[in-house]
Amino acid sequence: MKIEVFFTPAEAATVDLEGRVAVVIDTLRATSTIVEALANGARGVLPAPSLEEAIRVAQNIGRSEVLLCGERRSLRVDGFDLGNSPLEFTEDRVGGRSLVMTTTNGTPAIVAGSAARRVLIASFLNLSAAAEAVASDGGPVAVVCAGRERRFALEDAICAGALIRRVAAAAGLDEGGGDWNDAARLAAEYARGMEGSLETVLRGTAAGRQLIEAGLEADIAYCATLDRHRIVPELRDHQMTL
Amino acid sequence: MKIEVFFTPAEAATVDLEGRVAVVIDTLRATSTIVEALANGARGVLPAPSLEEAIRVAQNIGRSEVLLCGERRSLRVDGFDLGNSPLEFTEDRVGGRSLVMTTTNGTPAIVAGSAARRVLIASFLNLSAAAEAVASDGGPVAVVCAGRERRFALEDAICAGALIRRVAAAAGLDEGGGDWNDAARLAAEYARGMEGSLETVLRGTAAGRQLIEAGLEADIAYCATLDRHRIVPELRDHQMTL
Numbered sequence: 001m002k003i004e005v006f007f008t009p010a011e012a013a014t015v016d017l018e019g020r021v022a023v024v025i026d027t028l029r030a031t032s033t034i035v036e037a038l039a040n041g042a043r044g045v046l047p048a049p050s051l052e053e054a055i056r057v058a059q060n061i062g063r064s065e066v067l068l069c070g071e072r073r074s075l076r077v078d079g080f081d082l083g084n085s086p087l088e089f090t091e092d093r094v095g096g097r098s099l100v101m102t103t104t105n106g107t108p109a110i111v112a113g114s115a116a117r118r119v120l121i122a123s124f125l126n127l128s129a130a131a132e133a134v135a136s137d138g139g140p141v142a143v144v145c146a147g148r149e150r151r152f153a154l155e156d157a158i159c160a161g162a163l164i165r166r167v168a169a170a171a172g173l174d175e176g177g178g179d180w181n182d183a184a185r186l187a188a189e190y191a192r193g194m195e196g197s198l199e200t201v202l203r204g205t206a207a208g209r210q211l212i213e214a215g216l217e218a219d220i221a222y223c224a225t226l227d228r229h230r231i232v233p234e235l236r237d238h239q240m241t242l
Numbered sequence: 243m244k245i246e247v248f249f250t251p252a253e254a255a256t257v258d259l260e261g262r263v264a265v266v267i268d269t270l271r272a273t274s275t276i277v278e279a280l281a282n283g284a285r286g287v288l289p290a291p292s293l294e295e296a297i298r299v300a301q302n303i304g305r306s307e308v309l310l311c312g313e314r315r316s317l318r319v320d321g322f323d324l325g326n327s328p329l330e331f332t333e334d335r336v337g338g339r340s341l342v343m344t345t346t347n348g349t350p351a352i353v354a355g356s357a358a359r360r361v362l363i364a365s366f367l368n369l370s371a372a373a374e375a376v377a378s379d380g381g382p383v384a385v386v387c388a389g390r391e392r393r394f395a396l397e398d399a400i401c402a403g404a405l406i407r408r409v410a411a412a413a414g415l416d417e418g419g420g421d422w423n424d425a426a427r428l429a430a431e432y433a434r435g436m437e438g439s440l441e442t443v444l445r446g447t448a449a450g451r452q453l454i455e456a457g458l459e460a461d462i463a464y465c466a467t468l469d470r471h472r473i474v475p476e477l478r479d480h481q482m483t484l
Contacts, residue, residue, distance in 0.1 A: 010253075014392045181448060182396035182447055183393070185396065
């Protein structure tokens with residue numbers, strides 16, 4: 001089973017994703033938040049690559065018809081309804097609503113992955129469900145890590161490694177081998193043994209430290225929770241739904 | 243001590259390298275070959291970003307005055323004097339000569355690093371000498387991994403990790419901490435324990451497997467040798483010298 005991990009969207013852009021199932025990961029916090037929103041009944045999440053585009057899409061649909069969500073420098077954008085904290089996306093707030101979302105790293109990664117045959121959304125919150133969906137698809141896999149400001153982010157690498165270890169287990173395959181790329185092999189090996197201390201590890205990453213400084217450390221504990229939900233958001237017609 | 247590792251030249255290009263000491267690593271094989279060439283008496287190595295540019299530079303200097311070196315798909319370029327195998331760069335062939343070199347991944351990484359205050363060249367062959375030079379410089383460090391075709395390469399990550407562990411030791415500092423980026427922390431942690439089996443690890447990487455297929459597996463063993471030379475090539479006036 002061909003499994004490749006890309007630590008940044010730019011790396012994913014160097015290969016042809018056509019025919020693959022892409023899994024997009026932005027552990028802190030966009031893909032965790034998308035999972036949470038859909039688990040709590042949001043109708044769909046439209047990713048937008050920029051603030052301007054998010055506002056334009058919201059106005060096209062009808063500003064009061066959608067919730068505008070997203071962050072810059074970890075914080076909710078002025079005039080937006082919600083930020084990028086999974087704890088905000090409660091059933092009360094998002095149930096039955098359509099969301100338009102833009103985040104610094106997550107939404108560009110979703111856009112980068114969108115050339116793939118399928119685009120799934122993963123985080124620790126839905127890790128096992130996402131792995132089972134990938135294994136049952138059976139096609140070649142491209143895990144696209146959002147990274148942080150176009151650079152490597154440790155929390156995404158660990159989540160990618162934990163994911164593909166579960167994919168291998170669900171598919172009854174050995175880890176690694178010739179059809180896993182270097183990044184997949186490193187990520188899987190590094191993730192092994194980290195799962196017992198996810199919150200501690202995530203707090204120590206650059207993204208984790210930035211969240212703590214911004215007063216958002218509760219988000220880290222939340223995003224470090226394994227398998228809270230058994231759902232897998234998928235991008236279809238420019239929108240993530242279940 | 244601020245230490246950042248960038249797994250690809252594109253990641254390094256997202257930050258301002260001014261004021262930093264950059265260390266460029268292309269373990270298989272460009273920086274290993276540059277170290278070997280200078281250790282064997284080459285006068286200097288001029289990196290060129292493309293075949294066309296390498297040929298143009300060589301013709302400007304005088305084709306017979308220089309050795310044209312480099313590879314595409316691991317193999318010596320037609321009409322070039324040498325390829326990119328460190329074993330070719332003997333004292334007989336390169337002693338006293340000026341070299342113009344172009345390789346798929348290594349020379350673009352050197353060009354990417356060239357915005358830094360200093361640009362040093364590292365490989366396993368000169369690992370401890372490079373680490374000591376970095377530690378005694380004392381400035382912020384940017385390790386630029388060449389990667390492979392604009393993607394992550396495991397052998398460069400391990401070499402980067404082994405390097406910065408030695409930098410920390412030489413500077414009397416603990417590994418990691420807030421002023422190491424996520425990639426530096428992963429690389430250092432992963433490299434620990436790999437040093438006893440470098441050749442095996444390098445053979446299993448994507449670059450290693452490509453060299454084996456091309457009949458160049460002796461290069462892997464050579465490039466996996468720790469501290470064969472006590473020299474540190476440095477880029478000055480567009481040329482790497484001692």
